[in-house]
Structures are given as structure tokens and as C-alpha cells.
Amino acid sequence: MTESLLSVRNLTTEFHLPDGRIARALEDVSFDVLPGQTIGLVGESGCGKTTTLMSVMRLLPASGRITAGHALFKGRDLMQLSEQQMRSVRWREMAIVFQGAMNALNPVMKVGDQIREPIELHNLMDRDAAEKRVGELLEMVGIQRSRRDQYPHQYSGGMRQRAMIAMALACSPSLLFADEPTTALDVMIQAQVLDLLKEIQKHLGLAIVMVTHDLGVVAEVCDSVVVMYGGKVAEYASADAIYNEPQHPYTRRLLASFPDLIRPSDTLASIPGTPPRLTDLPTGCRFHPRCDVKVEACDKETPVLKMIEEQSAEGGAIHCAACHLLHGEEAKFQ
Numbered sequence: 064m065t066e067s068l069l070s071v072r073n074l075t076t077e078f079h080l081p082d083g084r085i086a087r088a089l090e091d092v093s094f095d096v097l098p099g100q101t102i103g104l105v106g107e108s109g110c111g112k113t114t115t116l117m118s119v120m121r122l123l124p125a126s127g128r129i130t131a132g133h134a135l136f137k138g139r140d141l142m143q144l145s146e147q148q149m150r151s152v153r154w155r156e157m158a159i160v161f162q163g164a165m166n167a168l169n170p171v172m173k174v175g176d177q178i179r180e181p182i183e184l185h186n187l188m189d190r191d192a193a194e195k196r197v198g199e200l201l202e203m204v205g206i207q208r209s210r211r212d213q214y215p216h217q218y219s220g221g222m223r224q225r226a227m228i229a230m231a232l233a234c235s236p237s238l239l240f241a242d243e244p245t246t247a248l249d250v251m252i253q254a255q256v257l258d259l260l261k262e263i264q265k266h267l268g269l270a271i272v273m274v275t276h277d278l279g280v281v282a283e284v285c286d287s288v289v290v291m292y293g294g295k296v297a298e299y300a301s302a303d304a305i306y307n308e309p310q311h312p313y314t315r316r317l318l319a320s321f322p323d324l325i326r327p328s329d330t331l332a333s334i335p336g337t338p339p340r341l342t343d344l345p346t347g348c349r350f351h352p353r354c355d356v357k358v359e360a361c362d363k364e365t366p367v368l369k370m371i372e373e374q375s376a377e378g379g380a381i382h383c384a385a386c387h388l389l390h391g392e393e394a395k396f397q
């Protein structure tokens with residue numbers, strides 16, 4: 064079995080709200096990322112996807128606190144590292160393209176200088192070598208070297224997003240987090256950015272955790288998928304299993320609400336209602352108020368993740384889902 068690059072176990076994160084209340088944004092989140100694999104974190108807005116990445120990177124705002132769980136990266140628990148140690152991991156070994164990143168470039172700094180910054184910050188090479196690397200990175204993401212000295216406003220949205228990807232790759236990380244990397248782009252450009260990520264992954268062999276609310280993106284690039292709902296894992300499986308044998312009612316509803324290129328259907332059913340507010344969580348299963356197959360236990364007991372299929376020999380994701388309608392053993396993560 065392939066050893067995981069990142070093993071997230073029982074990650075639990077809370078935010079202290081200004082009014083004194085505590086919002087538990089993540090509860091008991093577990094999943095694995097194998098080297099060179101792409102894993103999708105999916106779910107509607109507010110389900111905890113960004114918080115998962117920020118918790119693992121230890122980049123939560125001051126109001127956020129990780130109260131339980133581990134994130135083993137290359138055998139080290141990131142939750143136990145000092146901030147100093149964490150700084151040597153961040154960007155060099157794991158990097159992130161933030162949600163909305165393409166609008167986060169510094170408007171008064173040349174794009175090439177911004178890409179060079181992380182390389183210099185980590186003292187990876189001298190000026191000349193760093194400059195050469197900037198050229199390579201630009202080329203890698205499909206931006207002409209001649210545009211190195213231009214400013215962000217001279218770039219299109221897709222180019223700015225690609226520049227952010229170049230910046231994240233500057234120090235050759237083995238794990239890349241991409242938070243909704245295509246959401247703000249138009250459809251043609253979305254496809255280009257996805258192709259770019261796929262290509263980069265093929266060439267560099269890095270692992271990608273892709274956050275998206277778009278199951279079409281997942282189908283195209285992901286090996287396995289974590290479906291999140293209300294800060295918890297609703298279902299976790301290989302992408303194949305998520306598409307062909309979804310077990311959680313929420314996953315099924317998500318799939319039904321997306322246009323499917325393989326099996327087109329004219330009936331796109333959006334999911335009525337909205338995800339729960341964290342300060343006002345329903346009892347029992349968090350999805351039960353919106354679930355059309357709920358049974359008696361659903362508003363009383365919180366369902367545990369049940370094992371549907373053990374890990375495959377190739378080391379693919381186990382298949383587990385948290386629903387009272389499922390039977391079987393509680394899923395155990397190694």
C-alpha cells in the first residue's frame with residue numbers, strides 16, 4: 064500500500080465569534096492524500112472546505128483554533144510543529160493558491176517580482192538563479208516570459224490565476240492546495256486552468272488538494288473525493304465510487320444538481336434549503352432538515368462514518384459515508 068503524503072485525522076476547528084459564541088467549523092475530519100494524487104474537497108459554500116486547508120496549513124485567523132486532531136505530513140504532525148518549523152514547511156513543501164487569489168496580486172509590483180519573492184524569502188537560490196526560475200515558472204504556467212515585467216492589471220483573469228499557481232509552485236512543493244481555483248473564471252478559461260493543473264501534476268508529480276463546489280471539476284481531475292457537509296465528512300471515496308455508487312443522500316443530491324457531461328439530463332434538481340449555520344446546528348444528522356429519505360433516528364443521533372468498502376489494493380480511498388440508512392462497521396482510519 065502506498066504511504067500517505069498527508070493524513071488528516073479527526074481534525075476539529077472552532078472559531079470564537081465576536082459575540083462570545085463558539086462555532087465549530089470542522090468536526091472530526093479525516094482523509095488521506097497519496098503522493099501525486101488529486102483529491103477533491105467538495106460541498107456547498109460554508110461546509111468547511113477552506114477551513115480544512117487553512118487548518119492544515121496552520122493559517123487560521125486569530126479567532127480560529129484547532130481543538131483536536133492531527134495532520135501527518137511526511138510523517139510529522141503539523142499540529143505539533145512550532146510556528147518556526149511550520150514556516151519551513153509552508154510554501155517549500157506545501158503551498159496554497161488561496162480562494163480568490165487572482166485578485167490578491169499586488170497591483171503595484173511587477174508579476175515576475177511577485178513570483179520571485181517566495182524563492183528569495185526562503186533563500187533557495189541566488190538572484191540570477193531565482194530570475195531563471197521565474198522564467199521557467201512563467202513558461203510552465205503558459206505565460207510568455209516577455210510579460211514578466213508587466214503589472215497585474217495588464218493580465219487577464221486567467222493569466223492572474225496562472226501567475227498565482229506559478230507563485231505557489233515557486234519552491235517546488237510536493238503538495239498543492241488549490242482553493243476554488245477556477246470558480247471566478249469563465250468556462251473556457253476554467254478548462255485551461257484545469258488542464259494546466261493536470262499537466263503540472265503530471266510533470267512535477269505533486270499531490271493536489273482541490274477545493275471546489277463544482278462536481279464537474281472533480282470528475283475531470285480528482286482521484287478521490289471528500290464530500291463535506293456542515294463541517295463534517297459526509298462521504299469519502301474514490302471519484303469513481305462517488306460518481307457511480309454515491310451512498311450519502313447529500314452526495315446524491317449534489318450530483319443531481321450538476322450538469323453531467325457523461326449522462327446529460329434535463330432535470331437539474333437544486334437542493335432546497337441551505338447548509339446549517341454553525342451556531343445553530345440541527346440535532347442528529349446535520350443534513351436531516353434537507354434530506355428526503357430521512358428516518359426516525361436522523362434528527363436524534365449523529366451518524367458515524369460507516370465503512371462501505373475497504374481500501375483497495377492500489378491504495379485508493381476507502382469508501383465510507385455517514386448516514387443512518389447505511390449498515391456495517393464504523394470506518395476506521397489507519
Ligand SMILES: Nc1ncnc2c1ncn2[C@@H]1O[C@H](COP(=O)(O)OP(=O)(O)O)[C@@H](O)[C@H]1O
Nearest residue numbers: 078088107108109110111112113114115124341
Ligand atoms: N474567520 C471566521 N470566523 C468565524 N467563522 C468562520 C470564519 N471563517 C469561516 N467561518 C465559518 O466556518 C464555516 C466554514 O467556512 P469555510 O471553511 O470558509 O467554508 P467553505 O470554504 O466550504 O465555503 C462557515 O460557516 C463560516 O461561517
Ligand SMILES: [Mg+2]
Nearest residue numbers: 112113114162
Ligand atoms: Mg471556501
